[in-house]
Amino acid sequence: MNDMIELLQSHRSIRKFNSTPVTPEQLDAILGSAQMASTSSNMQAYSVISVTDTTLRQQLAVLAGNQAYVSECPLFLVWCADLHRFAQAVRQHADTPVTGNAENFLVATVDAALAAQNAAVAAESLGLGVVYIGGIRNNPAEVSQLLGLPQLVYPVFGMCIGMPDQEPLHRPRLPRKAVYHENRYTEARDAIESYDETVRDYMKERTGSKVDTTWTKEMAAKATRPRQHMKAFLRGQGFEIE
Numbered sequence: 001m002n003d004m005i006e007l008l009q010s011h012r013s014i015r016k017f018n019s020t021p022v023t024p025e026q027l028d029a030i031l032g033s034a035q036m037a038s039t040s041s042n043m044q045a046y047s048v049i050s051v052t053d054t055t056l057r058q059q060l061a062v063l064a065g066n067q068a069y070v071s072e073c074p075l076f077l078v079w080c081a082d083l084h085r086f087a088q089a090v091r092q093h094a095d096t097p098v099t100g101n102a103e104n105f106l107v108a109t110v111d112a113a114l115a116a117q118n119a120a121v122a123a124e125s126l127g128l129g130v131v132y133i134g135g136i137r138n139n140p141a142e143v144s145q146l147l148g149l150p151q152l153v154y155p156v157f158g159m160c161i162g163m164p165d166q167e168p169l170h171r172p173r174l175p176r177k178a179v180y181h182e183n184r185y186t187e188a189r190d191a192i193e194s195y196d197e198t199v200r201d202y203m204k205e206r207t208g209s210k211v212d213t214t215w216t217k218e219m220a221a222k223a224t225r226p227r228q229h230m231k232a233f234l235r236g237q238g239f240e241i242e
């Protein structure tokens with residue numbers, strides 16, 4: 001339809017990068033694109049930290065569940081939800097308390113995600129590959145301490161960026177019917193059943209028939225690994241999560 005839509009629809013996560021560095025110009029374009037994302041009430045309630053220190057990278061790779069590409073990728077960004085700056089701005093003019101209540105938590109998390117996705121698309125438009133790293137929430141307190149995050153800031157996810165050194169298959173998505181509704185939410189169990197078969201075929205192709213699984217099976221497995229520590233961690237950072 002157009003180049004932008006083609007780019008968006010050809011996304012796939014990249015987990016192997018060659019050693020070509022991301023240039024300062026590329027980083028500037030990526031960050032400039034992130035900064036122009038829509039943002040709730042212009043709060044811009046996020047911060048992004050580029051981790052250039054090799055030792056720190058290795059520590060983060062381990063904390064993220066031993067994901068080697070965190071230390072190996074040319075550029076590693078940590079996207080944080082940030083109400084600290086908002087609180088500072090408010091304090092300049094008012095005694096109104098700023099809390100990490102559920103609404104503010106959502107605002108900051110959404111702002112971080114929107115900026116990050118703009119960055120991801122910008123990077124991909126430059127021929128770079130990206131993968132988000134939610135694994136940093138395996139050990140969020142340690143990650144926050146290493147990055148010096150103040151109260152009311154938390155790491156939402158990391159992002160590896162660099163020149164791709166692999167050509168992974170595109171991961172098929174749910175049938176449109178499962179995610180798109182008109183006027184009213186409708187169940188689409190048949191669409192999920194057919195997606196199970198699509199995922200089974202995809203996984204067989206990706207793994208040379210070593211893995212036989214479906215989307216619903218994967219979701220069931222994921223549900224057994226909830227990050228139960230997030231509530232206590234977020235409360236410790238000043239977010240009022242019940």
Ligand SMILES: Cc1cc2nc3c(=O)[nH]c(=O)nc-3n(C[C@H](O)[C@H](O)[C@H](O)COP(=O)(O)O)c2cc1C
Pocket residue numbers: 011012013014015067131132133134135136157170171
């Ligand atoms: C918030 C978020 C966190 C993610 N965390 C990880 C991660 O820690 N490690 C990883 O290899 N991929 C991670 N991913 C990538 C997803 O697994 C991937 O986007 C999804 O399986 C769809 O595949 P695709 O991006 O190749 O289309 C994450 C994606 C998102 C959006």
